[in-house]
Amino acid sequence: ELFLAGQLNSAGIIRRDRTSSAVRIEGSRACYVLATAAESGTGRDIVVTEADIEKVLRAKAAVYSMTELLLKQIGSSVRNVAKVYLSGDFARHCNIERARVVGLVPDLPSERFFFLGNASLMGTRGVLLSSRHRRKQHDIAKRIKYVELSKSPSYMEKCTEALPIPHSDTALFPRVPTRRK
Numbered sequence: 001e002l003f004l005a006g007q008l009n010s011a012g013i014i015r016r017d018r019t020s021s022a023v024r025i026e027g028s029r030a031c032y033v034l035a036t037a038a039e040s041g042t043g044r045d046i047v048v049t050e051a052d053i054e055k056v057l058r059a060k061a062a063v064y065s066m067t068e069l070l071l072k073q074i075g076s077s078v079r080n081v082a083k084v085y086l087s088g089d090f091a092r093h094c095n096i097e098r099a100r101v102v103g104l105v106p107d108l109p110s111e112r113f114f115f116l117g118n119a120s121l122m123g124t125r126g127v128l129l130s131s132r133h134r135r136k137q138h139d140i141a142k143r144i145k146y147v148e149l150s151k152s153p154s155y156m157e158k159c160t161e162a163l164p165i166p167h168s169d170t171a172l173f174p175r176v177p178t179r180r181k
Contacts, residue, residue: 001098002053003165004177010164011165024047034046061103061159061162061163064103066155069152078108078172084106085114086115087117087120092117096110101177102165103166
């Protein structure tokens, strides 16, 4: 939202040239106040710092670059992905449109994303209660190929390219506006 509102640049830096009572400069870093101490109910301000934003950008860059490299390993690309399955508590609360804006998920049509809920619990239940599921799990386990992405020569390059919002190659994210008008 900060990016779309023009309060954050693509590098995750809060813009100091925009006047906003919510922006607080603390030394060389800035933060954005989401709720003041009086509003928060905790007695403390609730803020998003540039350090917080940097951590999110590093995590999303790692996810994006790993996805890209794994797809390359099988001779494919993000554009060829027909379905993206998201699971767990994070996915349950994930807004695909906003995840796309920051570059966490590929810029694919929304109908290609599917939420599974607690997939590990469902899989465990299936394996414990069904011999058919156990056989399928063993078959899948035999086909797994371990890939050491950190040793890939292009991993760090891909990760660096994926750091900006949504990506350094904005052509990969044609559905993402640069910011709201």
